Amino acid sequence: MTMTVHVDIVSAEKEIFSGSAEMVFAPAEMGEVGITPRHAPLISKLKPGEVRLKTADNEEHHFYVSGGLIEVQPHMVIILADTAIRAKDIDEAAALNAKVKAEEALEDKSGKMDYGQAQAQLAQAIMQLKMLDKLRKRGG
């Protein structure tokens, strides 16, 4: 019987693959690695690329990962895949975007923000009317 290693491929959004394989190929940062059962413990970052699995019944599975991390233990391989291509400048652009959005929305007093204020004013007006009604009843 051939030896197999348990492989889990997961991303933050969902589980992509879980099962056993004879051999796993992954695009590690220092070059592609091929992992067979009883490999020494290893942790490596992954480059965007293809992860290939060869299962016991000689089937091949292909998965595209856009970076991530691979953890290898003698009987287990875990691939933590990123869900999108990540780079420092892309992340920074996203951060800037979130900040600008907040500032813009804070500046922007029209549209949706007005709606919330209008609601508050409406509630106040209703309270005042109720108060007036009460006073009128007492007076009349």
Place this chain on the structure above:
Amino acid sequence: MAVGKEVRTKIGSIKNTQKITRAMEMVAASKMRKTKDRMQATRPYSKKIGRIIKHLAQANPEYKHPYLIARDVKRVGIIVVSSDRGLCGGLNSNLFRKTLTHLMQWDKANIDVDVCTIGSKAFGFFSNLKVNLVGQVSKLGDTPHLKDIVGVIKIMLDAYEAGRIDQLYVVSNEFVNTMTQRPTVEQLLPVVACELDENLSGHWDYIYEPDAKEVLDHLLTRFIESKVYQGLVENNACEQAARMVAMKSASDNAGNLIGELQLIYNKARQAAITQEISEIVAGAAAV
């Protein structure tokens, strides 16, 4: 014969409202199933990443990443996760109330707060308060992606690394079951998941590529991101569940209202008929 026309129109309008709330209830119910699945799908990742971090922290006692070191707290950052839309009962207001109690505690202790919001309800709420809002993202829809929230997390992580904030929290709703959603405040930084409770047998270490420090950096960032993402999808499931329950009770209330109005209408109709008959009888007797 125009008896109780007002009552009849009122019944009609309430029936229309009931149709809408019933439709929303059913939509929310089907969406809840999907969002619950999505919530469960995120669990393996954070479980596995947590385990690796534990292991790494144990294998490298000499290297202390800033995310793992507790500092004196002078300023904290919070990421508030809310829904984009309303009509989901007290879900968001409970969350904000919980946040406010924390804000007040920090205020008492003279700790400043930076706020990042995810979801337009949280933004609407916190923009009216006097808090330092440093970032926001909203309108993520029913299937949020991790890359949508990377920006706000990056702002907070940068602030933490630069020493502008000393702690980071995420505030979101926890999905207990369909009827119960619990607002929770969870500490993200410094990472507390690394309590060395797990006794790993044997002394062996990984081969690191490129090196341990870089791998740990990478992992910790991903860990924080997955935590916030998990909060987001969980909050989504909470939103749908809360909406379903709120709409169900709205439909039930509309049903009760219709019943009462129907009774009033029937009574008025009967009174009108009785009156007409007695008029006719009285008229016939007079002849």
